[in-house]
Amino acid sequence: MKKIKDRNTLAIVTGFMGLAGMMLVDGVSRQANISKRSYREAAAGVFLSKGEARSPRGQILGVIMNSAVSILGAKYIINDMSKTGRDKIIPKGILAGITIGAIATAIPNIAPKNRVKPKDAASNLSYVFSNMVYGLLTTFGAAKLGHESLFDSPPQNDYLKPTEQTSEQTKLTQVIR
Secondary structure, three states: OOOEOOHHHHHHHHHHHHHHHHHHHHHHHHHOOOOOOOHHHHHHOOOOOHHHHHOHHHHHHHHHHHHHHHHHHHHHHHHHHHHHOOOOHHHHHHHHHHHHHHHHHHHHHHOOOOOOOOOOHHHHHHHHHHHHHHHHHHHHHHHHHEOHHHHOOOOOOOOOOOOOOOHHHHHHHHHHO
16 A cells, blocks of 8 residues: 655545544434534534534534644644654554644633533543544554655754664564564
8 A cells, every 4th residue: 555655645634534533423422412512513613603503504614623623633643653653553542632632622612702612521521532533543544554754753862872772663673584
C-alpha cells in the first residue's frame, strides 16, 4: 500500500477517520438516550439557536465544525508522533483524544450564546468516550498510513549522542539481523 507523504493530506485523511468513529459512537449514544445532545448539535449551538441547531442545516454546520476540529486534532497528533515515535499507539491515542476533546468541548461551553451545551454528566461522559475513539482511530491511522519519512524528526539536541535506541530503531535492527 502506498503511504501518505504529506502531513496535511495525512491529517485530513486520519481526521476524517477519527471523525467517522466519533460520530458513530456519538450516534449510538444518542440513540440509546445516554447523551441528550449529539456532538453535531452541540457544535452548531455555538452559532445557532437551539431549534436551528437541530435542523438539517444546523446539523450540517455541526459536521463542518467537527470536521475542522478533527483535522486540526489530527495535525497535532501527527506532529506529536513525529517527535515521540509511532510506538505505544493506544495510550497516545487515548491521551490525544481526551485532550483534544476536552479543549473542543470546553471552548463551545464557555461561549455565552451557546444554548445547546450539555450540562448532564451522561452526555459529557459520552463525549469523552467518543473523543477516545477519535484519538485511537486517528493515531492508528497516522501510524499505519503515514510514510516513514514523516516520523524522522531531527534530534532536538545536537550535542549529545543518544544513549538508547528508540523502539522503532530496535525493531528495525532486529529485522535486519
